[in-house]
Amino acid sequence: MKVSVDQDSCIASGQCVVAAAEVFDQRDEDGVVVLLDAEPAEGQAADVRHAADVCPALAIHLE
Structure with missing residues (x-):
């Protein structure tokens, strides 16, 4: 599986970090996803x- 994120679409909800903290983090300054x-x-x-399913901005893409 390959994962990519669209930081421009991210709304910093943090749901990705809750779901998979070993794969996703958030920037301290604005909460935007970090892969x-x-x-x-x-x-x-x-x-x-x-x-990816719970991301409200659909900013996580899987291949």
Whole structure:
């Protein structure tokens, strides 16, 4: 799985961090998503998919 994020679309809700903290973080200054791991381990796939599903801005893209 490859993960990408659209920081311009992010509304800093933090749902991605709650769902998959090993893959996503937020910038301190504005809360915008930061991608920590663009190719997470297979064991993290369910959490990453959940993060993409709950993102209100649809800023997380999976391949």
